Amino acid sequence: MRNCIRINAGNARPESADKTEPKKLTLYGQVAARIEYLIERGTFRPGERIPSVRSIKRQMDVSLSTVLAAYGLLEDRGVIEARPQSGYYVCAFVSNEPLSCKLEFPSQSIVPAPLNMDNICTMLMGDSFTRGFVPLGTAIPNPALLPVDSLTRALGRAVRRSGIQGVSYDFLPGHKRLRTLISQRAMTAGCLLDRDEIVTTHGAMEAVTLSLRAVCRPGDTVAVESPIFYGFLQTIEMHGLRVLEIPTHPERGIHLDALAYAIEHNSIGACLIATNFSNPLGCCIPDDGKKNLVELLAAHNIPLIEDDVYGDLCFSDERPIVAKAFDRKGIVLLCSSFSKTVAPGYRVGWVAPGKFQKQVQRLKILSNIATTTPTQLAMAEFLASGGYNHHLRKIRRVYRKQIDLMARAVIRYFPEGTRVSRPAGGYVLWVEFPEAVDSGKLFESALKERITIAPGPIFSSGQKYRNCIRLNASFWSSEIEEAIATVGRLATVNIGMKS
Numbered sequence: 042m043r044n045c046i047r048i049n050a051g052n053a054r055p056e057s058a059d060k061t062e063p064k065k066l067t068l069y070g071q072v073a074a075r076i077e078y079l080i081e082r083g084t085f086r087p088g089e090r091i092p093s094v095r096s097i098k099r100q101m102d103v104s105l106s107t108v109l110a111a112y113g114l115l116e117d118r119g120v121i122e123a124r125p126q127s128g129y130y131v132c133a134f135v136s137n138e139p140l141s142c143k144l145e146f147p148s149q150s151i152v153p154a155p156l157n158m159d160n161i162c163t164m165l166m167g168d169s170f171t172r173g174f175v176p177l178g179t180a181i182p183n184p185a186l187l188p189v190d191s192l193t194r195a196l197g198r199a200v201r202r203s204g205i206q207g208v209s210y211d212f213l214p215g216h217k218r219l220r221t222l223i224s225q226r227a228m229t230a231g232c233l234l235d236r237d238e239i240v241t242t243h244g245a246m247e248a249v250t251l252s253l254r255a256v257c258r259p260g261d262t263v264a265v266e267s268p269i270f271y272g273f274l275q276t277i278e279m280h281g282l283r284v285l286e287i288p289t290h291p292e293r294g295i296h297l298d299a300l301a302y303a304i305e306h307n308s309i310g311a312c313l314i315a316t317n318f319s320n321p322l323g324c325c326i327p328d329d330g331k332k333n334l335v336e337l338l339a340a341h342n343i344p345l346i347e348d349d350v351y352g353d354l355c356f357s358d359e360r361p362i363v364a365k366a367f368d369r370k371g372i373v374l375l376c377s378s379f380s381k382t383v384a385p386g387y388r389v390g391w392v393a394p395g396k397f398q399k400q401v402q403r404l405k406i407l408s409n410i411a412t413t414t415p416t417q418l419a420m421a422e423f424l425a426s427g428g429y430n431h432h433l434r435k436i437r438r439v440y441r442k443q444i445d446l447m448a449r450a451v452i453r454y455f456p457e458g459t460r461v462s463r464p465a466g467g468y469v470l471w472v473e474f475p476e477a478v479d480s481g482k483l484f485e486s487a488l489k490e491r492i493t494i495a496p497g498p499i500f501s502s503g504q505k506y507r508n509c510i511r512l513n514a515s516f517w518s519s520e521i522e523e524a525i526a527t528v529g530r531l532a533t534v535n536i537g538m539k540s
Contacts, residue, residue: 072111175524178493183515199418215241216417222424231362241412248376248392255400256344261310268500270320294326318351321511323464331364355466356441371396387416447514454529468515
């Protein structure tokens with residue numbers, strides 16, 4: 042498993058790259074070792090293209106099959122990756138050390154309890170937008186990277202053309218053209234959705250909230266991945282629901298065996314999971330895992346509220362499919378939005394509620410009647426013009442690079458023994474410090490330096506992950522790097538105070 046990097050681990054040469062005993066390596070192993078050595082030395086940096094197979098064949102005087110075998114070996118190790126019709130590239134991270142992943146099955150004797158969230162989440166959101174603070178704590182996209190001019194033009198065109206419709210209610214299930222375009226895009230995620238199966242919402246948070254209200258009643262238990270986005274925990278608490286945390290693998294997502302065990306020993310009203318590039322871990326459930334997840338829940342008639350808000354921000358050329366693609370009984374309520382990709386302020390989201398559509402639509406009417414019309418019109422215009430696809434191609438490259446830059450800064454400045462996630466999409470990083478670091482105290486220390494971070498305990502109802510933080514990599518600059526260095530210094534001081 043190669044899903045994170047550990048500080049100083051990169052300084053150790055892998056056995057296959059040890060030049061002191063070259064005779065023990067096969068010929069393709071020697072080729073692989075040479076390429077890996079050049080990568081370690083910085084000749085080829087993360088994200089850069091390495092020499093072609095034919096080029097290495099000529100340079101090292103070996104056969105094509107030998108080079109292909111060497112490149113295959115490096116792919117298996119997670120050192121390089123093949124990109125269709127492009128060549129081989131250095132992966133963003135080169136390491137075999139995983140984040141810690143403790144598999145603890147929910148106990149039969151433990152009854153899920155009501156949440157008791159403190160105000161740190163509210164403080165975090167407020168401080169992140171205060172002038173002068175470095176916003177490492179909140180998972181917001183960088184406004185400087187958003188297609189502001191293109192969206193403004195799209196809004197102008199759409200509103201001028203719409204006439205009186207632009208100032209009228211766009212009653213349920215929402216703007217027809219937008220829902221049509223969303224249904225077309227859903228095909229890239231493996232879904233065949235009719236536009237009338239989609240309800241537009243004020244962002245993904247409203248989509249998730251409506252879904253929870255549609256399938257649960259106060260006192261019901263919601264099974265969630267752990268760690269989980271703190272906003273979902275607050276929503277669960279607000280509606281009088283209880284939470285049952287399921288351990289989550291930092292690369293492959295929620296542990297299905299643990300979830301199955303929880304279902305056998307608890308009454309579960311719903312399951313809430315971010316299947317692609319979850320917040321905060323950045324993990325992505327493999328296709329077979331998504332299929333098994335849906336089949337497990339369908340067998341027990343448990344609704345799955347699927348959050349796919351980061352799904353379009355994949356770093357590869359192929360967007361991952363959603364669990365909804367395997368839904369045959371209508372139990373999956375797929376939630377998403379355009380807030381993390383192009384326009385957080387537009388608050389345009391949507392939900393495909395499956396068999397719960399009538400309940401969701403009724404709750405939507407009671408909540409706020411309809412989704413804002415002008416922003417729906419603008420998003421439809423932006424999608425139809427091809428602007429969204431163009432923006433995604435650009436932003437995926439930027440976020441991939443910035444995730445790597447921030448991870449490397451963590452390696453450089455944070456205490457020895459720190460580990461960091463290696464997501465394949467999105468723009469957040471999960472950092473695991475040595476046990477001695479208290480992220481709550483680190484949060485307070487960072488605030489004094491006008492830096493926000495998201496402390497680990499807010500991502501758990503049980504205040505777990507005290508030695509973890511989440512960082513926002515959508516911003517990058519010399520100021521951000523300096524802030525990372527400051528957090529690293531404060532964490533080191535934190536360790537010193539403990540010892």
